[in-house]
Amino acid sequence: MRLISIRHCRPGMRLAQPICTDQGTILLNTDMILTGSMIQRLEQKGIYALYIHDEATADVERNEAVSAETRQIAAKMIYRGFNEIIHAEQKWKARLSPGTLAAFRTAFEAILSDLKHNHRAMGLLSHMYIQDHYVYAHSLNVTIYATAVGLELGYNDKELLELGMGAMLHDIGKLMVPREILYKPGKLTDQEFFQVKKHAEYGFEYLRHQQGIPLLSAHCAYQHHERMDGTGYPRGLKGDNIHKYARLLAVCDVFDALTANRVYRSAMLPHKAMEIIYTGSGTQFEKKVVEAFHKTVAIYPVGLAVTLSNGATGVVVDYNRDLPGRPVVRILKNPDGSSAEPYYEIDLARESTLMIVQCDTIL
Known part of the structure; x- marks a missing residue:
């Protein structure tokens, strides 16, 4: 494919x-x-x-670390839970039902089980889902990325549950922001941007009053836009004053936002999004988290056409779990431009002198 x-x-x-x-x-x-x-x-x-x-x-398969079945189940759970809030008469005072809270936890546990049993690099999650309310799909994607990175960093099951629930609900405050502002295609006014930024506080205030939601999960909603150098919001926290879950979520949140279409801009290819995150490593983002994310997420999707430093062109056909930035490439054209007959594959993890120098844009 x-x-x-x-x-x-x-x-x-x-x-x-x-x-x-x-x-x-x-x-x-x-x-x-x-x-x-x-x-x-x-x-x-x-x-x-x-x-x-x-x-x-034709023989290439996109085997993901989280199965399509698990994603579908989790997406339905998130949709159900968020709609419970959207359709409540008083959003601010609404309480998630015990059944919905249990469904969120079940969805997370299914994601965690898949990730524990399938030690593959994480592929691109954003491009094959039609979004009614982008918060739904974004929340699911960030949960998957964050859980995978948490595993890479050695989090225990309690920490993973707190992180996972926090990731799943980190943007819940956006349900309190007027839809016409969230989906405005043009530049936001200062007042509109102020309202959007309030979602971090809205989410925290909502979640901390929910029975069954860990307080640290609520802090994920509160702090995921804080930055290591103090340039984030809502409180301008710095360094270790930001909880480690929020420092992790910051990277996952930005990566998924950059690689998904928004009403105000087109999506980026993963390697371009990763370049932006690397630029902020040590200033906006925690270095340890950035490195763990890079080890966990494959920045060149299976099926992407690439050009190698020797001039050969081909298609990414597999990931390397330990080196996601060095995939396996099936060569379709030789360095001299002639067709490769038969096709052959180069594992960039084993060919240190070769690198990907160009990707055929999919945008």
């Missing part, structure tokens, strides 16, 4: 991965033949790339 920009998709192409909604429902299943109207509708809904069946990569 091949990762292709939605703008380069054509009628007759066959899907290699399903398209889901942020509610966990499959909209278009694997092997669906695309039509012109389908492609147009997907682009309108914010889908910016698709996995398409391709002869040169």
